[in-house]
Amino acid sequence: MTKTRYLLTLLFALCALWLMLAVVLYGYQRSEEIASTPCLGCLGLNPAQTKDFQFKTVMNKSTPDYITDLLKTGVVFLHFRIIVCTACDEIEAMIFNTQEPGKDIQKDYPDVHFVHSNLEIPEDLRGLNITLSKNEQRSLYDTYDVGLDKKGKSGNVPLMVIITLNKNDGTGDIAPYFISLYGSGYSKADIESRIDTAEVLHHTYFERY
Amino acid sequence: MFVDRLQAIRHVVQIFFLVTAIFGVTGLVGMTGFVYPYYFCYSCPYAWASCPLGILQHAFIDIRTLGLLEGLRLLAYLTGIISLFGLAFGRFICGWACPIGALQDLLGGLRMKAFAKELPRLYPLRFVKYGVLLLIPVTSYTFVEVLYTRLCPVGGITGTFPTLLMDWSGWVGGTDFPIKIASVAIFFVLVLAIFRGWCRYLCPLGAMLSPFNKLTPLSIHVNKRSCVNCGLCSKSCPMKIDVPKMKRNLECIGCGRCVGACKNHSARLRIFDKGVV
Numbered sequence: 001m002t003k004t005r006y007l008l009t010l011l012f013a014l015c016a017l018w019l020m021l022a023v024v025l026y027g028y029q030r031s032e033e034i035a036s037t038p039c040l041g042c043l044g045l046n047p048a049q050t051k052d053f054q055f056k057t058v059m060n061k062s063t064p065d066y067i068t069d070l071l072k073t074g075v076v077f078l079h080f081r082i083i084v085c086t087a088c089d090e091i092e093a094m095i096f097n098t099q100e101p102g103k104d105i106q107k108d109y110p111d112v113h114f115v116h117s118n119l120e121i122p123e124d125l126r127g128l129n130i131t132l133s134k135n136e137q138r139s140l141y142d143t144y145d146v147g148l149d150k151k152g153k154s155g156n157v158p159l160m161v162i163i164t165l166n167k168n169d170g171t172g173d174i175a176p177y178f179i180s181l182y183g184s185g186y187s188k189a190d191i192e193s194r195i196d197t198a199e200v201l202h203h204t205y206f207e208r209y
Numbered sequence: 210m211f212v213d214r215l216q217a218i219r220h221v222v223q224i225f226f227l228v229t230a231i232f233g234v235t236g237l238v239g240m241t242g243f244v245y246p247y248y249f250c251y252s253c254p255y256a257w258a259s260c261p262l263g264i265l266q267h268a269f270i271d272i273r274t275l276g277l278l279e280g281l282r283l284l285a286y287l288t289g290i291i292s293l294f295g296l297a298f299g300r301f302i303c304g305w306a307c308p309i310g311a312l313q314d315l316l317g318g319l320r321m322k323a324f325a326k327e328l329p330r331l332y333p334l335r336f337v338k339y340g341v342l343l344l345i346p347v348t349s350y351t352f353v354e355v356l357y358t359r360l361c362p363v364g365g366i367t368g369t370f371p372t373l374l375m376d377w378s379g380w381v382g383g384t385d386f387p388i389k390i391a392s393v394a395i396f397f398v399l400v401l402a403i404f405r406g407w408c409r410y411l412c413p414l415g416a417m418l419s420p421f422n423k424l425t426p427l428s429i430h431v432n433k434r435s436c437v438n439c440g441l442c443s444k445s446c447p448m449k450i451d452v453p454k455m456k457r458n459l460e461c462i463g464c465g466r467c468v469g470a471c472k473n474h475s476a477r478l479r480i481f482d483k484g485v486v
Contacts, residue, residue: 028241042250
C-alpha cells in the first residue's frame with residue numbers, strides 16, 4: 001500500500017514537473033518571440049526609413065521601391081495567384097472571406113497593405129494605386145520566387161509574402177522581415193493551413209506594435 | 210552602525226539592478242524569454258528580458274486570438290515568475306530592485322515642498338493601482354490591443370527616450386507619441402509632487418506584487434514593547450504607512466527608512482521572523 005502511494009506520488013510529481021516544464025518552455029519561447037519584435041506601441045515611435053532603404057528578398061533581389069514605400073506605413077501582404085487555381089480560390093476566399101460576407105480579413109487588419117497579383121490579368125494588381133505592366137509583374141514574380149515555367153505559368157501559386165519590420169537578432173536594429181507561405185500546403189481539405197495563415201498574419205500585424 | 214548604512218546598501222543594490230536591467234549593453238546577451246520581476250520596458254535598446262505587464266497583455270490577446278491553452282500557458286509562465294520572485298521578496302522588489310523605484314528615490318529630493326506632506330484625502334487613491342491592474346487584462350482581451358502599453362510612462366522613460374538618444378534620426382514620432390510624452394509628463398509631475406507617487410497610486414506591478422508581502426520571509430516588524438510611538442518611522446515612510454500598526458502591510462516596499470528613523474531600534478528588518486537589522 002505504501003509502495004503504491006509512493007509510486008502514485010512519484011507519478012503525480014512527474015506529471016506536475018512535465019506540465020511545469022511545458023509551460024516554462026512554451027512561455028519562455030513565446031515571451032522571447034514577443035520581446036524580439038520591436039514594440040512600437042511601447043515606444044510611441046515609428047522607424048524613419050530613408051528613400052534608399054533596401055533589402056534583399058529570398059531570391060537575392062532588391063525589394064521594389066513601391067513595396068518599400070508601402071512598408072513605411074504598414075505591413076505588406078503580397079498575394080500571387082493565377083486564374084485557374086483551386087488552391088488560389090481557397091486562399092482568396094480566406095482573404096476576402098467570400099463565404100462569410102462582412103468578415104473580410106482585410107477589414108480586420110486595416111493597416112495592412114494587401115497587394116494581389118495575377119500574371120494572367122496584369123491590371124489585376126489590386127491594393128496598389130499603380131498599374132504594372134506584364135513584364136513588371138513578371139519581375140515581381142522573380143523577386144518573390146513565384147516560379148515561372150517556360151510558358152510563363154506560375155509554379156508556386158498560391159504564394160503569400162508577408163513583409164514587416166522586425167528587430168535584427170545580431171544588432172538589435174530594426175530590419176525588414178518577411179515570411180513566404182507557399183501554396184503547396186494549401187489543398188481544399190487543408191483547413192489547418194488556413195488557420196496558420198491567419199495566425200501568421202495576426203502575429204505579423206500585432207507584434208509590430 | 211549597520212542601520213545607518215542600510216540606505217547606502219539599498220542604493221548600491223538599486224544601481225546593481227539597473228545595471229542588470231540593461232545588461233544587454235555589454236553585447237553578451239541578446240533578447241531572451243525571461244521576464245523582469247520589476248518594471249522595465251523590453252523596448253529599451255539594452256533590455257534583455259520582457260516587461261511583465263507587456264507579457265500579461267499578450268497573454269490575454271493570445272487567449273482571445275490563439276486560444277485558451279496558448280494564452281494560459283503564457284499566463285502561467287508569467288505568474289510562475291512573479292510568484293517565484295514575489296514569494297521570495299514581496300514588494301521589497303519595489304524598494305530594492307525596481308529601476309523606476311530608484312528613479313523616484315532620486316527625484317524624491319527635488320519634490321515640491323507644497324506636496325511634501327501626505328494629504329489624507331489621497332490615501333484611498335492607492336487602490337487605483339489595483340483597478341489599473343484589473344483593467345489591463347480586460348482591455349487586452351476586449352480590444353485585442355496593448356492599450357496599457359501605449360499609455361505606459363515607463364515605456365517612455367526606459368524605451369522611447371533611450372531609443373531616441375541612441376539613434377535620433379532613425380525614428381519619427383508615431384501616432385501614440387504625444388500620448389507617450391503626456392504620460393511621461395504626468396509621471397514626473399506625480400513623483401515630483403508625491404514621493405514614490407507612482408508606486409503608491411498607479412503602479413500595476415506593485416499591485417501584482419503586494420499580496421506576496423503577506424507570504425515573503427522578508428518583513429518590517431515593530432516591537433510594540435519598546436516602541437514609544439514617537440511617529441518618526443511613519444514620517445519617514447515613503448509609502449506613508451502607519452508603521453507601528455502595520456503587520457506585513459501590502460504597501461510596504463521594505464526600503465528600511467523606518468528602521469533607520471527609529472531611535473530605539475524597535476523597527477527591524479526581519480527574515481523568517483528573525484531580526485537582521
